[in-house]
Amino acid sequence: MYMTKEELLLKLTDIEWDDFECKSCQNKLSEDVWATVSAFSNTSGGWIVFGIKQVGKKFEIQGVNNGEKTESDFLNTLRSEKFNLRLSAKGMKYNFDGKLVLAFFVPSSLVKPIYYGNTINTFIRTGSGDRRATETEIMAMMRDQAFGSKSEQVVEGTSISDLNKGSLETFRNQIRNDNPSFPYKNLSDEQFCDKVGISKDGRLTIGGILMLGQRDVVQRYVSNFWIDYLEIPGKSLAEAQVRYTYRMQEQDNIWESYQIILQRLRNFVNAPYEARPDGIGAEDESQLYALREGLTNCCAHADYFSPMHPTIRVFTDRIELQNPGRFMFPLSELRTQIHSIPRNPNIIKFFRYAKLGENAGYGIDKILAWEQLTKGKVEFESDLVSSTITYWIGEHVSGQVGGQVGGQVGDQVSEHASDQVSEHASDQVSDQVSDQVQRLINIIRDRVFTMEVLMKKLKMTSRRYVRVNILNPAIKDGYVLRAYPDQPKHPKQRYYLSEKGLKLVK
Numbered sequence: 133m134y135m136t137k138e139e140l141l142l143k144l145t146d147i148e149w150d151d152f153e154c155k156s157c158q159n160k161l162s163e164d165v166w167a168t169v170s171a172f173s174n175t176s177g178g179w180i181v182f183g184i185k186q187v188g189k190k191f192e193i194q195g196v197n198n199g200e201k202t203e204s205d206f207l208n209t210l211r212s213e214k215f216n217l218r219l220s221a222k223g224m225k226y227n228f229d230g231k232l233v234l235a236f237f238v239p240s241s242l243v244k245p246i247y248y249g250n251t252i253n254t255f256i257r258t259g260s261g262d263r264r265a266t267e268t269e270i271m272a273m274m275r276d277q278a279f280g281s282k283s284e285q286v287v288e289g290t291s292i293s294d295l296n297k298g299s300l301e302t303f304r305n306q307i308r309n310d311n312p313s314f315p316y317k318n319l320s321d322e323q324f325c326d327k328v329g330i331s332k333d334g335r336l337t338i339g340g341i342l343m344l345g346q347r348d349v350v351q352r353y354v355s356n357f358w359i360d361y362l363e364i365p366g367k368s369l370a371e372a373q374v375r376y377t378y379r380m381q382e383q384d385n386i387w388e389s390y391q392i393i394l395q396r397l398r399n400f401v402n403a404p405y406e407a408r409p410d411g412i413g414a415e416d417e418s419q420l421y422a423l424r425e426g427l428t429n430c431c432a433h434a435d436y437f438s439p440m441h442p443t444i445r446v447f448t449d450r451i452e453l454q455n456p457g458r459f460m461f462p463l464s465e466l467r468t469q470i471h472s473i474p475r476n477p478n479i480i481k482f483f484r485y486a487k488l489g490e491n492a493g494y495g496i497d498k499i500l501a502w503e504q505l506t507k508g509k510v511e512f513e514s515d516l517v518s519s520t521i522t523y524w525i526g527e528h529v530s531g532q533v534g535g536q537v538g539g540q541v542g543d544q545v546s547e548h549a550s551d552q553v554s555e556h557a558s559d560q561v562s563d564q565v566s567d568q569v570q571r572l573i574n575i576i577r578d579r580v581f582t583m584e585v586l587m588k589k590l591k592m593t594s595r596r597y598v599r600v601n602i603l604n605p606a607i608k609d610g611y612v613l614r615a616y617p618d619q620p621k622h623p624k625q626r627y628y629l630s631e632k633g634l635k636l637v638k
Contacts, residue, residue, distance in 0.1 A: 135179060135235060137226050144184070144191045150257055151178030156185040158194050161205055164262075166248050169210065171255040171262040172238040173219060173246035174273065174516070178257065180221075182206075183233040195231025203234055215248050217241065244273035256516060268439065269516045272457070275437055282437070283339035283476035284329065287353055290336040292325050294349040299387045300325075301624050302580065302615065303344060303486060310487040328485060329478040339478035342436055347384040354436050358382055359389040360443040361396065367449050380578060386431050386479065392578045393444055397423050398631055400446060419505045425498035426453050426521050428489045432480040433457065433519075440518060450508075451523040459514040502526075565636065569606045573629060573636050576612065580628040603627070611636065 143152045153168045155161075165180065172178040183196040196202045203223060210219040221236040245265065247254040254265040254273075265273075275282075292300075300321060308317050316327040325331040330340035341353055350357050361380040366372030378396070383389040401419035427444070434442045435457030445452045457475055483489035499521065502510050508526025513519065565573070575581075575589045583595065583603075592598050606612040611633035616622035629637070 135224060135237070140181070140226060140233075140235065143179075150260060151176060152181070152260075153178065153262075154181045154184040154186050154191060156194060157182040157196060157202060158185075159197055161202065161209075165206070166209075166214070167253070167255045167262045169215070169219065169238055170246050170248060170253065171257040173241040174244050174254065174265065175240060175257040177238055177240040179235050179237050181233060181235045183231065193228050193231055193233065195228070196234060199225065199232045199234055206234075206236060215246060217243060217246060219246065244276060245270050265516070272435065272438060272517050275435055276458075283337065283342070284478050285338050286332050286335045287338060287341060288335060290331075290341070290349070290353075291334055292321055292331060292336070294336060294341070294346055295325075295330070295344045296346045296384050296388070298580070298582070298626070299344040299385055302391070302626065303387055303482070305615065305624065306486040306488075311485060314485060329481060337478060339476055339482070341385075342476075343386045343479055343482050345385050347382075350385055356439060356441070357385075357436055358441045359386065359393070359431070359434075360441050361389075361393050362444070363396070363446045365448065367447055388580075390427065390431050391580065393427060394420075394424060395578070395628070395631075395634070397427070397446075397451070399634070400451065419502065422499055422502035422505060423451065423523065424488070426523065428480075428483050429453075429499070430455050430521070432483055432489065433475045435475065438517070449525050451525075452520060453522075454518055454520045456518055458516055459512065459519045565609070565611065566605070568602045569609075569611065570636065570638070572602050572606055573611055573633050574638055576627065576629050576633070577637050578629070578634070580615070580626045582626055586627065606633070 144154075151172070153172075155165055155168075157165065161182075168178075168180055172180070182202055183194055185192045185194050207221065207223070210221055212218075219238070219241070221238045224235045224237075226233040226235065245251065245254045251270055252264070254270050255262045256265045256269060257263075304317070304321075304324065307314050311317070316324050319327065322331075322334065325336075325340065326333065329337060330344065331337060336345070338353065341350055342357065345353075359380075361378075362376040363378040364372050364376050365374065369375060380389070380392055380396070383392065398420060401423060430442055430444065430453040434455045438456030440456035442456065443452075443454045445454070480489055500510055502508065502523050503526075506523075506526030508524040511520075511522040511524070513522070571590070572586070575586065581589075583598070586603070587593070587595060587598055590598060590602070603612065607614065610630055612627050613630045613633075614620060615626040615628070616624070619625070
């Protein structure tokens with residue numbers, strides 16, 4: 133890192149630099165120097181300049197009286213035991229009319245948090261000042277020390293019997309359908325899971341549990357797991373007449389959450405429809421593809437051990453995907469450089485095996501395709517605790533999202549509007565479907581079921597009756613779809629609602 137004399141003078145004309153801090157330190161180092169070292173180390177790095185005094189919004193060049201001692205004291209302290217890790221800095225010297233000014237660039241530390249004394253002296257940089265980090269921010273930095281390895285840790289006492297069998301089936305079916313050359317697609321479940329990293333020597337990894345685990349198993353090892361999805365009829369929660377028109381129920385794992393959210397997002401974009409579980413093809417270049425890439429990144433890169441939850445919110449003017457955990461690269465490089473730094477490497481691999489994620493950081497290009505397809509901007513935000521991708525609604529989808537969010541009937545509509553919405557939905561349903569088909573639609577809702585489970589929930593014992601009198605009419609009228617549309621008698625057949633069916637859920 134290098135800063136010319138001219139660049140130093142330029143920085144002195146603006147006090148809002150978040151990577152630049154002046155200290156007088158004319159005769160000795162002041163105690164607040166170490167807070168700034170901690171702040172720069174814990175954020176994006178920055179310059180500490182000695183010999184310049186700040187008075188209000190003006191800077192006065194005073195110089196340091198003993199440059200050699202000041203430099204030695206500063207660098208030796210960084211390498212001493214004052215901080216929890218030994219630090220380094222690159223120094224430069226400037227001469228202003230005989231006054232010596234010292235500048236040191238303190239880089240962002242690869243291991244965080246950096247503090248002196250104890251963790252209470254952990255600082256971060258916000259704007260042009262140093263702020264003591266909160267407990268939540270410190271915990272997030274500590275979890276990041278396991279970045280890239282936590283999801284691959286083996287959990288003793290687990291086996292593939294702890295996986296959700298339905299999730300594993302549909303995941304493997306997705307690979308068979310969209311990645312037919314995948315070398316492990318025909319192995320037994322045990323061999324398959326070991327080969328792809330869901331398990332190691334028969335024991336599940338953290339990533340495998342999160343991706344495909346049974347709910348009680350996921351909660352046992354990742355107690356805070358929950359991906360939240362809401363559709364909000366307004367530009368903000370405060371503006372909306374009801375808090376939301378749809379909220380996804382808690383799902384067992386990432387895979388089940390992902391399938392439902394992707395189905396819901398279909399309702400808010402222009403995309404060609406394909407009769408398949410995820411609704412889009414492997415080479416699709418639609419608006420839904422751009423959204424799907426963001427959803428994949430959200431699911432794969434979340435810090436699932438944070439007190440926060442991954443949250444997807446659909447407003448009338450934007451779609452927000454907020455994740456616990458920061459972006460691990462500078463946002464300024466997002467549109468110009470390729471980054472592939474996954475927080476959960478095996479989870480992103482699971483998505484890629486199923487052809488649901490781009491390789492080597494190219495997913496950002498697919499996300500940014502939204503701007504060309506819709507004329508709406510994509511914005512990225514990040515701090516130590518969370519990161520957000522916002523898809524702003526452009527002219528090519530304008531009005532569609534507002535109508536969908538405001539008009540769809542979810543399973544948890546606010547009490548303030550439930551009577552009105554239910555009455556409208558009932559009128560719509562009575563004209564289109566029989567009572568039995570409506571009952572089927574209400575049971576399936578936003579889930580995927582086998583025939584056996586549907587029969588149990590319908591409280592019927594005749595498979596033929598359910599198939600002939602309820603399921604087939606619902607399929608014929610386009611309310612229910614098969615996971616294997618070309619093989620109605622497939623042994624692993626499952627059923628879920630189409631976009632048309634979802635609109636009739638009461």
